[in-house]
Amino acid sequence: MRLVFPNPGLDNRILSHEDLDRMEKEEGDRPKWDNKTQYMLTCVGFCIGIGNVWRFPYLCQTHGGGAFLIPYLILLVLEGMPLLLLEFAIGQRLRKGSVGVWRAINPYLTGVGIASMLVSLLVGLYYNTLIAWILWYLFNSFQDPLPWTQCPLNDNGTGFVPECQRSSTVDYYFYRVTLNSSTSIADSGGIHWPIVLCLLAAWTVMCVCYIRGIGTSGKAVYVTAILPYIVLAIFLIRGLTLKGSLSGIKFLFTPDVNELINPKTWLDAGAQVFYAFSLAWGGLISFSSYNPVHNNCVQDAVILTAITGFTSIYAATVTYTIIGFRATEKYDTCISDNILTLLNAFDLPEDNITTSNYETALNHLNSSYPDTVLGLDIKTCDMQTLLSEGVEGTGLAFIVFTEAITKMPGSPFWSVLFFVMLLCLGISTLFGNIEGVVVPLKDLNLLPKKWPQEAVTGVTCAVAFIICLLFAQHSGLYWVTLFDNFAGSVPLLTIGLFEMIAVVYIYGIDRFNEDLEYMVGHKPGIFWQVTWRFISPLIVLVILVFYMVTQTQEELTYLVWDPNSEQFPSLALVPYPSWINAVVFLLAGVPSLAVPVYALYALDCICLHSRFVVSFVCLGLCMFRQKM
Amino acid sequence: MLWKVLLLLGLSSAWAQKLCSPGASDGYKVRLSINSALGDQAYVWNENEMFLFRATLAFAMRTYSDGQEYDVANVVVCDETPRVSFWFVVTSPLDASLLVDKRRVEEAVRKSRSRINSAFLLTDDTLEFIGIPPTLEAPVAPDTPPWLIAFGVVMGGVGAGIVVLLVSSVVQKIRKKRDGEEETGGKTENEAASDAIYNMSFSDDEPVTQM
Numbered sequence: 120m121r122l123v124f125p126n127p128g129l130d131n132r133i134l135s136h137e138d139l140d141r142m143e144k145e146e147g148d149r150p151k152w153d154n155k156t157q158y159m160l161t162c163v164g165f166c167i168g169i170g171n172v173w174r175f176p177y178l179c180q181t182h183g184g185g186a187f188l189i190p191y192l193i194l195l196v197l198e199g200m201p202l203l204l205l206e207f208a209i210g211q212r213l214r215k216g217s218v219g220v221w222r223a224i225n226p227y228l229t230g231v232g233i234a235s236m237l238v239s240l241l242v243g244l245y246y247n248t249l250i251a252w253i254l255w256y257l258f259n260s261f262q263d264p265l266p267w268t269q270c271p272l273n274d275n276g277t278g279f280v281p282e283c284q285r286s287s288t289v290d291y292y293f294y295r296v297t298l299n300s301s302t303s304i305a306d307s308g309g310i311h312w313p314i315v316l317c318l319l320a321a322w323t324v325m326c327v328c329y330i331r332g333i334g335t336s337g338k339a340v341y342v343t344a345i346l347p348y349i350v351l352a353i354f355l356i357r358g359l360t361l362k363g364s365l366s367g368i369k370f371l372f373t374p375d376v377n378e379l380i381n382p383k384t385w386l387d388a389g390a391q392v393f394y395a396f397s398l399a400w401g402g403l404i405s406f407s408s409y410n411p412v413h414n415n416c417v418q419d420a421v422i423l424t425a426i427t428g429f430t431s432i433y434a435a436t437v438t439y440t441i442i443g444f445r446a447t448e449k450y451d452t453c454i455s456d457n458i459l460t461l462l463n464a465f466d467l468p469e470d471n472i473t474t475s476n477y478e479t480a481l482n483h484l485n486s487s488y489p490d491t492v493l494g495l496d497i498k499t500c501d502m503q504t505l506l507s508e509g510v511e512g513t514g515l516a517f518i519v520f521t522e523a524i525t526k527m528p529g530s531p532f533w534s535v536l537f538f539v540m541l542l543c544l545g546i547s548t549l550f551g552n553i554e555g556v557v558v559p560l561k562d563l564n565l566l567p568k569k570w571p572q573e574a575v576t577g578v579t580c581a582v583a584f585i586i587c588l589l590f591a592q593h594s595g596l597y598w599v600t601l602f603d604n605f606a607g608s609v610p611l612l613t614i615g616l617f618e619m620i621a622v623v624y625i626y627g628i629d630r631f632n633e634d635l636e637y638m639v640g641h642k643p644g645i646f647w648q649v650t651w652r653f654i655s656p657l658i659v660l661v662i663l664v665f666y667m668v669t670q671t672q673e674e675l676t677y678l679v680w681d682p683n684s685e686q687f688p689s690l691a692l693v694p695y696p697s698w699i700n701a702v703v704f705l706l707a708g709v710p711s712l713a714v715p716v717y718a719l720y721a722l723d724c725i726c727l728h729s730r731f732v733v734s735f736v737c738l739g740l741c742m743f744r745q746k747m
Numbered sequence: 748m749l750w751k752v753l754l755l756l757g758l759s760s761a762w763a764q765k766l767c768s769p770g771a772s773d774g775y776k777v778r779l780s781i782n783s784a785l786g787d788q789a790y791v792w793n794e795n796e797m798f799l800f801r802a803t804l805a806f807a808m809r810t811y812s813d814g815q816e817y818d819v820a821n822v823v824v825c826d827e828t829p830r831v832s833f834w835f836v837v838t839s840p841l842d843a844s845l846l847v848d849k850r851r852v853e854e855a856v857r858k859s860r861s862r863i864n865s866a867f868l869l870t871d872d873t874l875e876f877i878g879i880p881p882t883l884e885a886p887v888a889p890d891t892p893p894w895l896i897a898f899g900v901v902m903g904g905v906g907a908g909i910v911v912l913l914v915s916s917v918v919q920k921i922r923k924k925r926d927g928e929e930e931t932g933g934k935t936e937n938e939a940a941s942d943a944i945y946n947m948s949f950s951d952d953e954p955v956t957q958m
Contacts, residue, residue, distance in 0.1 A: 258894035258901075269886040277880050313894075320901055327908045335912065459780075466828035469782040573913060 164547025183378030217401030367443015
């Protein structure tokens, strides 16, 4: 006997197989993909995002290089692929968006769809801000020399602005010129209008690409999904011809098998797989619902998994050729500077000390004149440190890569190419995102039914733009990091877990198997059965529990750009203000709790409901305050 | 007589050497990095090059200082090192024992820096006057920021795209409505015509049955 919760009335809420066959022949008004390629490219574009370029290479390198691929690929197959097929199949079978699907399975489960919509909305907001920053850099790449190669002069023209002098031109350009960062998240400092214009551009581009739903976005993906691969190939060829690229690749892939014993490696691999597949956002369910009923979704899931795995490794390789090049350049400059300092101090002829005899010369001088050498302040040039600095997140794209590009001949061309690639990666992910917001809004009847798709898209983009002005403040960078850490982590894992439980134990795994047999022609094999029922939910549960435990134990801190701090030019680690706990609860708690809260609301526990919700909120806040 | 002249020359050069010393209050240290600047094309630093330096500096003092007739002899050099660095002081053309003030020398060097650099095929970084920072070139700032142009192009394109898509949707809807109306209008006409035929045949039957 299978463990299935009683689910009366399920047959009344969903279309039967005969209905589906009939609908296949009729010309319905539900949107459809023009061809299979469009669907696959949309899914590929959704899954392959900016995280593949700036999150996976960092994880790979810090968790033992080549050895990280083992947990990553294992979890890709055991955790990612089953959930992927689950979302594909349920969307294709029930022919509805995320809210519609869960509502059809059981009205008490509508909360899962609502949670997906909230998460898609919150993530979409900060993701499009990243797109706005990318657009800013793209617009500024059409000039030679690039603006982040030069420091502005100070008032009397004898030197550079001290903030730029003490850090670097690229740091200054990102933190001061682009964002005009304040020193704390509480210090909003007003709106920075260049970012407002870029946000406007980002949301308008999204609006025009999605204005007719998948009708327009399906055409746009031909460019946004394919162009990144071409650009990565160009960068790979360019990168391999640069000096020092191979040291970067070696650094990336050098395996450290000891990392496999570290549980954090497996946790990070699992979390990365989960986010890489854009699971639990609701977009994949929507996209699959536009497929013909007999589309082979099993094959699609396997192909998409393979493409994601391959692209992650491919992007990581390209990224680390460029990082290796930059580190080598900085190392060479460091050594040359030290050589010059020594030559100047001891008035030796220029070719006395070269890069080859630097070490011996330094030791000789140190032993003969230790005091003088000490007073010279010789910098230690360490290749490993240079290879590991700033290689994650926004730091990678806007600081490390921009600096590397300035050292390549023909910098504006490479800069334009790089930011166009990031733009395409981001936009194609946002298509799935906006699908996961707009379709539930229509299903929940929050927008009038008679509005055409264009009006729905336009209103959604306009409202989202206004909310995004939060990120256009001087403290915008800190808000983006906050959203990144909390809106996109715990809620997604929670929703994923609920999805699996809902399909396997509430919809019924037997019924699901029959559906797949009807759609694809054969029942899913033993691998799928085992992973759907036990392995994948277990993995997600373990990751979720560990995440929550580590998050609640750590003190909430963040990195700020503060020219007056002692660690400048490194970012300073400061604690969050106390009111941030309420914001974190809103970002992470509300979507996660949407499932149980909605279920209780639907059970007509009205008098209990409001008191329950209020007391729950208070409990949550008390927990966080106590933890402080 | 000859020995008096020789003594005077010796004394004056010794005096001049006394004026110039490392760390002199009115002198500056100069450092050249010829190898790093020119690589294979580097020239050897020798007495002739030093003569050129003294002449260039005299030129700078003549043109940008008080206009007096400075000569090569007025630029005194000392403490040469293999690094190719040395100290120099400038003596007044009127009185060889008097040093020209530091600030006047600095001003003259600053104003003629590019001439001095180009005489030696070097740059501000490779021909250093320690204590005289080079006036930095301001970064190139065009009148219209280029990013606004790119932004304008993108927004224009996107705006045009939105307008085109909206207009085409509206046109499609109007066309669909018009096609729908034509169909229903045609149907009613056909029905009226068949009714008329039917009535005619009915009225034809009447006289036959009456008989």
